[in-house]
Amino acid sequence: QKEVEQNSGPLSVPEGAIASLNCTYSDRGSQSFFWYRQYSGKSPELIMFIYSNGDKEDGRFTAQLNKASQYVSLLIRDSQPSDSATYLCAVNPFRDSNYQLIWGAGTKLIIKP
Amino acid sequence: NAGVTQTPKFQVLKTGQSMTLQCAQDMNHNSMYWYRQDPGMGLRLIYYSASEGTTDKGEVPNGYNVSRLNKREFSLRLESAAPSQTSVYFCASSDGEAQYFGPGTRLTVL
Numbered sequence: 292q293k294e295v296e297q298n299s300g301p302l303s304v305p306e307g308a309i310a311s312l313n314c315t316y317s318d319r320g321s322q323s324f325f326w327y328r329q330y331s332g333k334s335p336e337l338i339m340f341i342y343s344n345g346d347k348e349d350g351r352f353t354a355q356l357n358k359a360s361q362y363v364s365l366l367i368r369d370s371q372p373s374d375s376a377t378y379l380c381a382v383n384p385f386r387d388s389n390y391q392l393i394w395g396a397g398t399k400l401i402i403k404p
Numbered sequence: 405n406a407g408v409t410q411t412p413k414f415q416v417l418k419t420g421q422s423m424t425l426q427c428a429q430d431m432n433h434n435s436m437y438w439y440r441q442d443p444g445m446g447l448r449l450i451y452y453s454a455s456e457g458t459t460d461k462g463e464v465p466n467g468y469n470v471s472r473l474n475k476r477e478f479s480l481r482l483e484s485a486a487p488s489q490t491s492v493y494f495c496a497s498s499d500g501e502a503q504y505f506g507p508g509t510r511l512t513v514l
Contacts, residue, residue, distance in 0.1 A: 299444070325503075334494055334505040334506060334508050335494070337504065340501065379446070390454045394446050395446060396444065396445065
């Protein structure tokens, strides 16, 4: 069974620090990796995604892949209270289909002012 | 661009009642999805439609049916609601890479 695992948290980080969120996945052949942010009572919102061939930086957010250890990280620099949310990791494990994502249960992040 | 829209936003049903959740997207995406989200359990896929004219079961299809009415619209039907179907329901669409979500329907079955 293909799985994606995240620490449920909460992860508490002081304002201005770097928040580091991790997600492990079971299928070594996974092709793409997604990070979503979900505020309480709202729907998941795409932050960024990366392919198996490299990392990506977008503003304060960086997604990094460690294929050998099968985990993907999301780094949030200069954390703000507005970054407080649940972060969902999702993985596309299918080599010949982009139809489904495997989802982690999310990590709750709290940024303390 | 409205993105993905869902109706209704909230619904309360009695056990045994039926209802249809509506979803529409204006991004010309081929694939659409229905998820439910329960506290502590993350997103669970109910049904998906890879393209217009096709639908397939996801992880938790029992008690639900779907219709891909056209490329834009994908509805979810509960024929006989049960308290175990109390949840938040999200519709999503995909361009073949990321999925984009609607605002959700909060359903309570008494």
